[in-house]
Amino acid sequence: MSSEWPLWEVFIRGQHGLNHRHVGSLHAPDAEMAIHNARDVYTRRNEGVSIWVVRSTDITASVPSEKGPLFDPSNSKVYRHPTFFDVPEEVGHM
Amino acid sequence: MSSAPFPTVDQAALFEFLLRMGDNALILGHRLSEWCGHAPALEEDIALANTALDLIGQTQLWLGLAGEMEGKGRTADNLAYLRDATEFRNVLLVERPNGDFGKTLMRQFLFDAWHLSMLQALRSSADKRIADIAEKAAKEVAYHLDRSRDLVIRLGDGTAESHRRMREALDDLWPYTGELFIGDAADEELAAAGLGPAPESLKAEWDGVVGETLTEATLKKPADGYMQRGGKRGVHTEHMGFILAEMQFLQRAYPGATW
Numbered sequence: 001m002s003s004e005w006p007l008w009e010v011f012i013r014g015q016h017g018l019n020h021r022h023v024g025s026l027h028a029p030d031a032e033m034a035i036h037n038a039r040d041v042y043t044r045r046n047e048g049v050s051i052w053v054v055r056s057t058d059i060t061a062s063v064p065s066e067k068g069p070l071f072d073p074s075n076s077k078v079y080r081h082p083t084f085f086d087v088p089e090e091v092g093h094m
Numbered sequence: 095m096s097s098a099p100f101p102t103v104d105q106a107a108l109f110e111f112l113l114r115m116g117d118n119a120l121i122l123g124h125r126l127s128e129w130c131g132h133a134p135a136l137e138e139d140i141a142l143a144n145t146a147l148d149l150i151g152q153t154q155l156w157l158g159l160a161g162e163m164e165g166k167g168r169t170a171d172n173l174a175y176l177r178d179a180t181e182f183r184n185v186l187l188v189e190r191p192n193g194d195f196g197k198t199l200m201r202q203f204l205f206d207a208w209h210l211s212m213l214q215a216l217r218s219s220a221d222k223r224i225a226d227i228a229e230k231a232a233k234e235v236a237y238h239l240d241r242s243r244d245l246v247i248r249l250g251d252g253t254a255e256s257h258r259r260m261r262e263a264l265d266d267l268w269p270y271t272g273e274l275f276i277g278d279a280a281d282e283e284l285a286a287a288g289l290g291p292a293p294e295s296l297k298a299e300w301d302g303v304v305g306e307t308l309t310e311a312t313l314k315k316p317a318d319g320y321m322q323r324g325g326k327r328g329v330h331t332e333h334m335g336f337i338l339a340e341m342q343f344l345q346r347a348y349p350g351a352t353w
Contacts, residue, residue, distance in 0.1 A: 026136075039237075
């Protein structure tokens with residue numbers, strides 16, 4: 001039966017104001033039930049304060065085999081990282 | 095636990111009431127646990143098991159308080175595992191067999207709608223321990239009702255097959271709903287002392303929630319005909335013995351076994 005239901009990706013926001021994080025996937029006939037199921041499958045131990053669900057088919061992903069052209073060029077460009085600024089002590093941890 | 099004296103109410107009536115709350119949760123929780131590994135979809139399996147665990151948790155609170163009040167050293171475990179069928183005080187509705195998934199959901203919905211009204215009323219109980227348990231349980235049960243109500247609507251207003259199954263479940267279970275609203279001497283004692291609501295007083299709200307839901311589910315609310323009763327005073331159906339045989343086996347065969 002579950003194979004007839006579409007797949008949903010579940011994102012949960014934790015307790016401390018962090019961003020929603022991908023926690024897994026599940027099957028459900030529609031968005032409302034996907035939220036219900038996500039509550040039961042992923043938040044029983046007080047993991048979160050907010051749930052997002054999105055149809056897996058609505059996610060467009062980069063192609064793993066294009067990893068090289070997509071990401072390698074940034075390796076050799078240290079000037080893209082803001083490591084050349086002096087941060088005043090008072091600012092503390094950034 | 096707290097040492098506050100129990101209110102001046104007939105102690106037998108209070109004990110009876112606590113057993114009724116605890117046993118309803120225990121037996122329904124056990125019935126739901128029978129689905130573990132068998133539900134039609136993994137997600138539903140987990141949801142039913144979660145509901146069962148909520149109910150078993152509530153059982154520990156109600157029966158724990160009953161044992162404390164009784165003052166004979168019986169714990170929640172003693173009460174759950176070492177009483178015989180005639181000493182159980184759950185309504186007949188919760189011991190009805192699971193049947194198919196639709197029937198389990200219909201039973202859950204009819205019970206949840208009553209359970210939530212009951213717990214909400216108990217939040218203003220004159221006894222703080224009762225009010226505290228109700229406060230905690232009401233949050234869990236609000237979600238149970240959300241879920242069972244939603245599924246009853248979806249399956250009632252679903253395919254011809256799901257509609258037929260829900261209609262049969264409703265007609266089959268309806269005669270077991272009346273017992274939830276029939277008070278007896280113990281209920282009157284409790285209501286008079288401000289400890290809990292008179293069962294009859296919950297009927298109007300239940301009728302409202304159930305009526306609305308069934309309409310949305312395109313199911314016809316059955317007429318209130320003859321209502322089965324007996325569980326509240328320990329007269330159970332033939333199913334009760336089988337439930338206890340499975341639930342109590344370990345403690346009966348190996349008294350005092352722990353892990």
